[in-house]
Amino acid sequence: MKEIFERISIRKFEDKLVEHEKIEQILKAAMAAPSAGNQQPWEFYVVTNKEKIKQLSAISPYAACAENAPLVIVPCYRTEGLRWNETVLLDLSAATENILLEITSLGLGGVWLCAAPLEDRMTKAETVLEIPSALRAFALIAVGYPAESRPQQMRFDESRIHYLDCCMNAADTASFMPVSPSAQMTRISFTPRFLSSLRTPSQYFALSFSPICIPRTSL
Numbered sequence: 052m053k054e055i056f057e058r059i060s061i062r063k064f065e066d067k068l069v070e071h072e073k074i075e076q077i078l079k080a081a082m083a084a085p086s087a088g089n090q091q092p093w094e095f096y097v098v099t100n101k102e103k104i105k106q107l108s109a110i111s112p113y114a115a116c117a118e119n120a121p122l123v124i125v126p127c128y129r130t131e132g133l134r135w136n137e138t139v140l141l142d143l144s145a146a147t148e149n150i151l152l153e154i155t156s157l158g159l160g161g162v163w164l165c166a167a168p169l170e171d172r173m174t175k176a177e178t179v180l181e182i183p184s185a186l187r188a189f190a191l192i193a194v195g196y197p198a199e200s201r202p203q204q205m206r207f208d209e210s211r212i213h214y215l216d217c218c219m220n221a222a223d224t225a226s227f228m229p230v231s232p233s234a235q236m237t238r239i240s241f242t243p244r245f246l247s248s249l250r251t252p253s254q255y256f257a258l259s260f261s262p263i264c265i266p267r268t269s270l
């Protein structure tokens with residue numbers, strides 16, 4: 052998906068309003084995010100009032116760039132009636148990333164400005180927005196037409212990837228590691244090469260019941 056590789060944090064904006072249809076599309080993307088148990092704990096404040104934006108930009112020194120944004124979206128989360136309270140920040144993070152990707156795809160730019168989990172920033176944002184006490188402000192997302200550009204940093208680092216190959220054909224037997232069931236289990240991924248080497252349904256069956264585990268110490 053090209054937006055993933057094009058998205059960068061934009062902190063300078065053109066003096067141009069974001070169209071209502073685009074705002075709605077951004078919020079549709081936000082609410083398409085996954086959440087634990089599909090609990091969708093979010094509410095979104097859409098701020099275009101210049102004075103409110105100025106006040107929001109003062110919740111921390113790191114939010115100052117919001118001052119010149121024509122739009123600030125504040126994803127918030129409910130604190131009541133949730134089944135999975137522990138995951139709300141994760142749910143809101145998924146929605147926030149969806150927003151950043153959607154604004155990129157709409158030719159807009161923006162930046163995630165931290166509020167949660169820092170209590171003072173959250174409280175300041177909530178005070179500016181005068182939101183109900185059962186809601187907490189998660190972050191500010193400054194949005195607008197970009198007035199800066201740069202290529203995305205190249206962050207792919209193969210050394211951060213830990214493949215655990217489990218192969219049964221002769222050429223790869225060295226990486227097949229049956230070990231004591233008492234060892235700590237970790238995830239095993241199967242390479243496309245290995246999977247394509249399976250010939251019969253019974254091989255898949257045997258695989259799914261085989262007592263294979265890889266000790267973390269071998270990583």
Ligand SMILES: Cc1cc2nc3c(=O)[nH]c(=O)nc-3n(C[C@H](O)[C@H](O)[C@H](O)COP(=O)(O)O)c2cc1C
Binds near residue numbers: 062113116204
């Ligand atoms: C949880 C989180 C909090 C962030 N908070 C701020 C912030 O308060 N102010 C800011 O200018 N950028 C903030 N950012 C943006 C990061 O600085 C930025 O994503 C990072 O430098 C990588 O750059 P990129 O987004 O252009 O890839 C935040 C990003 C995340 C994910």
